Amino acid sequence: MAFKIGLLGLGTVGTGTAQILLDPSGRNPLLEEIVIHRVGVRSPDKPRSVEFLSGVMTTDLESIVNDPDIDIVVELLGGLEPARSLILQAINHKKHVVTANKAVIARYGDEIYAAANKAGVYVLLEAAVGGGIPIIKPLKQSLGANRINNIIGIVNGTTNYILTQMTLYGADFDDVLAEAQQLGYAEADPTADVDGLDAADKIAILASLGFGGKVKREDVYCEGIRQVSAADIIYADKLGFVIKLLAIAKGSRGEASETLQLRVHPTLVSKTHPLANINGVYNAILVEGSPLGQVMFYGPGAGAGPTASSVVSDVMNIVAILKSSGPVQTLDPLLSCVHQHYCQITPIEAIETRFYARFLTEDVPGVIGYLGTSFGQHQVSLESIVQIGFQGELAEIVVVTHNVCEGNFRKALAEIHSLEAINSIPSILRVL
Amino acid sequence: MAFKIGLLGLGTVGTGTAQILLDPSGRNPLLEEIVIHRVGVRSPDKPRSVEFLSGVMTTDLESIVNDPDIDIVVELLGGLEPARSLILQAINHKKHVVTANKAVIARYGDEIYAAANKAGVYVLLEAAVGGGIPIIKPLKQSLGANRINNIIGIVNGTTNYILTQMTLYGADFDDVLAEAQQLGYAEADPTADVDGLDAADKIAILASLGFGGKVKREDVYCEGIRQVSAADIIYADKLGFVIKLLAIAKGSRGEASETLQLRVHPTLVSKTHPLANINGVYNAILVEGSPLGQVMFYGPGAGAGPTASSVVSDVMNIVAILKSSGPVQTLDPLLSCVHQHYCQITPIEAIETRFYARFLTEDVPGVIGYLGTSFGQHQVSLESIVQIGFQGELAEIVVVTHNVCEGNFRKALAEIHSLEAINSIPSILRVL
Numbered sequence A, B: 001m002a003f004k005i006g007l008l009g010l011g012t013v014g015t016g017t018a019q020i021l022l023d024p025s026g027r028n029p030l031l032e033e034i035v036i037h038r039v040g041v042r043s044p045d046k047p048r049s050v051e052f053l054s055g056v057m058t059t060d061l062e063s064i065v066n067d068p069d070i071d072i073v074v075e076l077l078g079g080l081e082p083a084r085s086l087i088l089q090a091i092n093h094k095k096h097v098v099t100a101n102k103a104v105i106a107r108y109g110d111e112i113y114a115a116a117n118k119a120g121v122y123v124l125l126e127a128a129v130g131g132g133i134p135i136i137k138p139l140k141q142s143l144g145a146n147r148i149n150n151i152i153g154i155v156n157g158t159t160n161y162i163l164t165q166m167t168l169y170g171a172d173f174d175d176v177l178a179e180a181q182q183l184g185y186a187e188a189d190p191t192a193d194v195d196g197l198d199a200a201d202k203i204a205i206l207a208s209l210g211f212g213g214k215v216k217r218e219d220v221y222c223e224g225i226r227q228v229s230a231a232d233i234i235y236a237d238k239l240g241f242v243i244k245l246l247a248i249a250k251g252s253r254g255e256a257s258e259t260l261q262l263r264v265h266p267t268l269v270s271k272t273h274p275l276a277n278i279n280g281v282y283n284a285i286l287v288e289g290s291p292l293g294q295v296m297f298y299g300p301g302a303g304a305g306p307t308a309s310s311v312v313s314d315v316m317n318i319v320a321i322l323k324s325s326g327p328v329q330t331l332d333p334l335l336s337c338v339h340q341h342y343c344q345i346t347p348i349e350a351i352e353t354r355f356y357a358r359f360l361t362e363d364v365p366g367v368i369g370y371l372g373t374s375f376g377q378h379q380v381s382l383e384s385i386v387q388i389g390f391q392g393e394l395a396e397i398v399v400v401t402h403n404v405c406e407g408n409f410r411k412a413l414a415e416i417h418s419l420e421a422i423n424s425i426p427s428i429l430r431v432l
């Protein structure tokens, strides 16, 4: 008996998925028992690089999620709607779901998992984070014996490519972005990537799995890389750092209960840190737990083949369960999501972190003294304060702090900003 | 209803495992349903850092594997016997087994899996390779959609520590080994580690999972790191390489069927390769497949906490299955091992690889010419041949080849060795 899947979407990832399933030899033998029963697309006449028997392709996506012959619906449409509604309909028709859609899961995961738990079906999403890198299943299944302290990821290939090129060639953000768009590494509208929104979707998903509670997508503090300049990359380099867009979920055990830091921002990473060497479109996710210590997962974070590899692994997983236990009675607690409570989030002002800030100031005596005093008055202890050079008439000063409370740092900055000698503060970055 | 485990062994890993299970808060809630029912040790009076109710500890290990109350036997004894026999007895009593014992699995995996498949129980071994790094389950479950081409690992922490120290401090093998023994990073009898036997056990296990066939442990070609000298590390560095002990399983699609290269040896790795930066006792495993590309798993390859993290994750996995599907009817094909055939192994003489060789020769004119001619006559094409310097009266010459057939290279070496002008060939290393 073959297992029948309904594929929603035949774009980049859908085509990659179909190519694996249509050519199973040399892969896991389970794949030979999987059949693509229906495929839903928007434009029936678009040329496709995979072929199906007539009748398989349709533009009527509802007919797929309602098809009684289909066991597993694979959602590869992207976007919020109709993806969300179709996933929910599939679940209500007792179909298992595999999706690569981080945007939908980060926003509607709650609703979707509640429906799935009620219907007794699995919703798997290995491809939603880290493309071809196995991270969702390891986090659920292999690291659960640990108390997780930190999840830190480079989870957006576009921004990592841009930052890598800026670092290698000293180029400016706008030029590299334009080039990345030409090469297909960045979309025409790059907002979701360069403003950190895609990374925020992904860290919301990882945090929920790693820390065992629901996470509201809007609780993720998010800064993109538009403000990162070639100058900062050079100064960071001199200080022993590279700049990476990191997505961070960090547990902080407080008095009463654990609260969670959730943030995406460009970050100075020490060159000796394992994440410092992750370049180009590659992704990596570092997980720190006790008693495990640090593990890191590295690989291609996007692309047809890698992402399809994860999609198909999820399909195989469900097929393996169906083959071994028959119709699902009770969901495997390590593969389903059953969190009741929301994680409590630390407000950004309350987090403790190190900062890097660059100032343009009048070239008058005592400016460094002013800066030092203002920071000191707000309990911001400094590691270094260095006049790097000049920009025209203005002196350029770089400050690196010790671990300080973000709220105090902000207050100090506000005060400093109002000083007459301070022309501007072109960049404020955090340090890992 | 709690799930009862019987722990065989309460040494480094056994103690780490007990510590997690006895202190479940903040970890996956499944752990609260797991109880350590019996613990088997050799010396009842040894002081222990975990405590059990009286009657839990015993020196009668057979009474544990026969205990009808026990659901899962966790074998953490080490060594071949009585580990193998106890695992088989536990299986015959329909108990699931979790083990960290790569030596037993690499040699008796066949017998053990046949028994487990017959009895309908799982044998899980995440901790047997890569300590705390999730690699076994990802390889079985997450990468199965791919045609695997290569598995390349730094899977022995002791040798990686020694090579890292040699590289950092220009120290010699014997000195670093002595220091590693003092620090507890190497055992009093270091043979299994430094001669590559432990790495060979592990690559045999990974190859079987990745390439989907049985593997005979004795088919793994194995060279350790005793012959690696400080001099080679320095020359390698000048050529842009670091030296690592790699465990390699490489598929080569031939005319008729796929054959497998299986080998462990010190290897020159380009400094830009992801494995070049894995230092100290850390391990990393790189898997290359199609359409995935390269993924790498990195983390602590040994130690009580990391290894116990993997052991407990396996226990949780079995408990999750028992909770969801009840008594196992049919084994999940992604979690069991059902290979029928043996992988066909490429003889070492037939593999193609690059070589690095260092020669000590009389300082007479024409030696470089001799070397070049001899290699050429055996179809060994050279990338470089450089006189590096002198050792006393003797000239020191380093040769790096292109990709060549190992058999041809060996024949050329035999011929060269017989030349009067050649004093000795102190090192022959492969290049990744």
Ligand SMILES: NC(=O)c1ccc[n+]([C@@H]2O[C@H](COP(=O)([O-])OP(=O)(O)OC[C@H]3O[C@@H](n4cnc5c(N)ncnc54)[C@H](OP(=O)(O)O)[C@@H]3O)[C@@H](O)[C@H]2O)c1
Residues within 6 Å of the ligand: A008, A009, A010, A011, A012, A013, A014, A040, A041, A042, A043, A044, A046, A059, A061, A075, A076, A077, A078, A079, A081, A082, A100, A101, A102, A103, A127, A128, A131, A301, A302, A303, A304, A307
């Ligand atoms: N691309 C990657 O590297 C990557 C990596 C990780 C995750 N993902 C995720 O994977 C999902 C798919 O991405 P993709 O890059 O494959 O997208 P894509 O290339 O734009 O393909 C989308 C597919 O869905 C179909 N579609 C979209 N809206 C539809 C509608 N309303 N009705 C019917 N068909 C509709 C399109 O039909 P037509 O073909 O007829 O236009 C197309 O086949 C997204 O959630 C994305 O975030 C992608």
Ligand SMILES: NC(=O)c1ccc[n+]([C@@H]2O[C@H](COP(=O)([O-])OP(=O)(O)OC[C@H]3O[C@@H](n4cnc5c(N)ncnc54)[C@H](OP(=O)(O)O)[C@@H]3O)[C@@H](O)[C@H]2O)c1
Residues within 6 Å of the ligand: B008, B009, B010, B011, B012, B013, B014, B040, B041, B042, B043, B044, B046, B059, B061, B075, B076, B077, B078, B079, B081, B082, B100, B101, B102, B103, B127, B128, B131, B301, B302, B303, B304, B307
């Ligand atoms: N240590 C690591 O970092 C690590 C990492 C990965 C995998 N592993 C694997 O994990 C396994 C356990 O390693 P380990 O380092 O925990 O070993 P260990 O510290 O030597 O502990 C072995 C335990 O087994 C007991 N034992 C051994 N032989 C016995 C026998 N014949 N009868 C009764 N009890 C016996 C010992 O009892 P007593 O306590 O009474 O002496 C001890 O409690 C091995 O297979 C090893 O390869 C270890």
